[in-house]
Amino acid sequence: MDFFLQLLVNGISLGLLYALSALGFVMIFKSSSVLNLAHGELLAIGAFLFLVFSTWARLPIILAFGLTLVGTFALGFVVERLFLRPLIGENLIEVIMMTLGLGIMFRGLLLFIFGGDIHSYPDFLPKSLTIQWGAVQIPSVNVATFIIGILFLVIFGFFFKYSSQGIYMRSVADNQPAALSLGVHVRRVFALSWAIAFIVAAMSGIVLGIINGINVHELSAIGLKVFPVVILGGLDSIGGAILGGIIIGLIETFTGGYFSTALKEIIPYIVLIFILMVKPYGLFGLVEIERV
Amino acid sequence: MESCAFQLQVVAVFILISTEFLTMENNIKLLVNNISVVYSDVIQVLKGVSLIIRAGQIVSLLGSNGAGKTTTLRAISGLLKPENGKVTEGSVEYDGKPIQNSSPEEITRKGIIQVLEGRQEFKYLTVEENLRVGTATRWGKPFKEDLELVYRYFPALQARRKSLAGYCSGGELQMLVIGRALMAHPELLLLDEPSLGLAPLLVKEIFQIIRRINQEQGTTLMVVEQNANMALQIAHYGYVMENGKVVMESTADELRENPDIKEFYLGTAASGALKSYKDVKSYKRRKRWL
Numbered sequence: 001m002d003f004f005l006q007l008l009v010n011g012i013s014l015g016l017l018y019a020l021s022a023l024g025f026v027m028i029f030k031s032s033s034v035l036n037l038a039h040g041e042l043l044a045i046g047a048f049l050f051l052v053f054s055t056w057a058r059l060p061i062i063l064a065f066g067l068t069l070v071g072t073f074a075l076g077f078v079v080e081r082l083f084l085r086p087l088i089g090e091n092l093i094e095v096i097m098m099t100l101g102l103g104i105m106f107r108g109l110l111l112f113i114f115g116g117d118i119h120s121y122p123d124f125l126p127k128s129l130t131i132q133w134g135a136v137q138i139p140s141v142n143v144a145t146f147i148i149g150i151l152f153l154v155i156f157g158f159f160f161k162y163s164s165q166g167i168y169m170r171s172v173a174d175n176q177p178a179a180l181s182l183g184v185h186v187r188r189v190f191a192l193s194w195a196i197a198f199i200v201a202a203m204s205g206i207v208l209g210i211i212n213g214i215n216v217h218e219l220s221a222i223g224l225k226v227f228p229v230v231i232l233g234g235l236d237s238i239g240g241a242i243l244g245g246i247i248i249g250l251i252e253t254f255t256g257g258y259f260s261t262a263l264k265e266i267i268p269y270i271v272l273i274f275i276l277m278v279k280p281y282g283l284f285g286l287v288e289i290e291r292v
Numbered sequence: 293m294e295s296c297a298f299q300l301q302v303v304a305v306f307i308l309i310s311t312e313f314l315t316m317e318n319n320i321k322l323l324v325n326n327i328s329v330v331y332s333d334v335i336q337v338l339k340g341v342s343l344i345i346r347a348g349q350i351v352s353l354l355g356s357n358g359a360g361k362t363t364t365l366r367a368i369s370g371l372l373k374p375e376n377g378k379v380t381e382g383s384v385e386y387d388g389k390p391i392q393n394s395s396p397e398e399i400t401r402k403g404i405i406q407v408l409e410g411r412q413e414f415k416y417l418t419v420e421e422n423l424r425v426g427t428a429t430r431w432g433k434p435f436k437e438d439l440e441l442v443y444r445y446f447p448a449l450q451a452r453r454k455s456l457a458g459y460c461s462g463g464e465l466q467m468l469v470i471g472r473a474l475m476a477h478p479e480l481l482l483l484d485e486p487s488l489g490l491a492p493l494l495v496k497e498i499f500q501i502i503r504r505i506n507q508e509q510g511t512t513l514m515v516v517e518q519n520a521n522m523a524l525q526i527a528h529y530g531y532v533m534e535n536g537k538v539v540m541e542s543t544a545d546e547l548r549e550n551p552d553i554k555e556f557y558l559g560t561a562a563s564g565a566l567k568s569y570k571d572v573k574s575y576k577r578r579k580r581w582l
């Protein structure tokens with residue numbers, strides 16, 4: 001029973017990370033229909049940027065964290081401006097190929113700068129974060145994951161639901177010609193969705209870096225788990241991405257706990273294939289509203 | 293004392309004359325000057341269209357399917373670009389400044405808002421969120437008062453404000469898209485077939501509200517319509533398009549009395565029975581309609 005609870009806690013916290021990273025992916029897809037194949041590398045970029053600020057520059061953790069936020073946000077704008085904007089209006093497949101190319105380029109750059117070794121952050125999480133609950137112990141890193149995951153999901157949830165800019169972003173995803181006719185700055189919305197994708201991917205990248213260490217290949221591979229997550233949750237649904245993330249996190253952790261760690265790595269993809277065959281629009285995809 | 297009064301009189305008369313003169317010259321809100329529009333670099337749709345919209349007026353644009361009415365509106369609002377269309381000749385001047393081929397972001401911020409054909413709501417946004425998108429031209433603020441204004445014109449929307457637009461009726465949606473455009477504080481509002489597919493009673497209500505918006509908000513309007521009867525009732529001036537050209541223009545009263553318009557758009561021919569389409573068409577050809 002204790003083992004079960006432990007796995008449950010681990011699964012949910014891992015799932016929150018997946019959810020966070022999937023949120024960024026879904027943002028881009030919803031606003032511009034682009035499948036971002038560079039998503040895995042976004043996690044890695046975030047994790048390494050934090051490494052630079054925290055370990056290399058030895059800045060206080062909070063400051064390093066804040067700078068990473070600002071840095072990845074700005075980077076999102078720059079990447080959109082330089083590489084994606086010139087392709088607006090081109091075939092979607094060309095844009096998707098561009099993201100593939102970007103991913104490979106990012107990975108190469110990170111390898112060039114940081115090498116292929118595993119780096120790690122200084123141990124900065126206070127021990128007091130650890131929660132002991134009977135025989136169940138929730139390590140500080142899981143507590144931190146919970147806090148970051150829920151904090152950012154709530155912040156972005158409110159942003160999309162209530163802020164004007166969030167509503168404009170959803171309007172572009174919903175009906176782009178109508179949004180244009182009301183003067184919504186569609187290109188700005190695309191840029192903002194890239195910036196947000198960079199930020200949330202960075203957040204999950206940092207936490208995964210704390211858990212597993214920071215390695216270009218590993219983080220990129222974990223980032224690709226966004227595919228099972230969004231396929232499960234429905235590509236165009238933010239709520240679905242969150243649920244999908246938690247479900248994949250749980251499945252993965254329980255498989256690892258009760259069956260084998262080898263199976264753990266591939267189980268999300270087995271789920272992906274299964275879902276695609278049974279319910280191609282995802283379990284929680286938007287219910288299509290049709291007029292008759 | 294007397295001379296002072298006389299001077300005042302002279303000044304007053306002078307002011308009167310000059311304002312008369314000025315408004316005659318300057319009340320042109322929008323000038324469409326001989327424009328040609330081409331889609332995808334090859335499909336020419338407008339061939340030398342000219343229009344004038346005077347400030348504070350309602351101008352209606354009539355014409356059969358495919359005449360180029362929507363294209364004309366797009367040429368004004370900048371929404372040709374996303375359709376891969378372009379104004380290749382002529383100019384569109386708004387408040388005296390050329391705006392042809394500007395981006396929709398720029399043009400909406402000058403105060404021209406087009407309400408698209410076919411009620412393009414945001415399905416997955418609530419009614420109130422739909423309305424809030426109308427504030428995009430001014431970074432979203434403020435919007436509370438504008439919401440109240442829209443709900444005053446369209447009380448039906450207030451009752452539905454929390455429900456998804458995708459589940460609203462056609463009539464509610466038409467109110468929604470007009471209300472959404474009002475949120476943007478338009479100076480010139482372009483409405484594309486607001487009566488499409490609505491019950492006659494509702495059409496009447498919508499047109500009354502359009503007239504009220506014109507009178508109370510001072511909004512200049514251009515209304516594209518198939519329902520010529522309704523459109524000419526509220527309009528001051530009207531244009532008729534065929535095949536990418538303006539074939540007739542006149543005050544709304546004159547258009548209502550025009551035998552061709554009666555025949556073709558109002559369905560109230562003087563002779564009683566409607567002539568066949570072919571007759572009408574050849575008759576019109578004689579009168580350089582086609």
Ligand SMILES: Nc1ncnc2c1ncn2[C@@H]1O[C@H](COP(=O)(O)OP(=O)(O)OP(=O)(O)O)[C@@H](O)[C@H]1O
Nearest residue numbers: 331335337355356357358359360361362363364375
């Ligand atoms: N994006 C486009 N690309 C190519 N041709 C177009 C495009 N949009 C419209 N057309 C063509 O331009 C012509 C005029 O279309 P437009 O939509 O302006 O007519 P309309 O007067 O609004 O007709 P309706 O009353 O049916 O709405 C039509 O022949 C149409 O096929």
Ligand SMILES: [Mg+2]
Nearest residue numbers: 361362363409
């Ligand atoms: Mg049309």
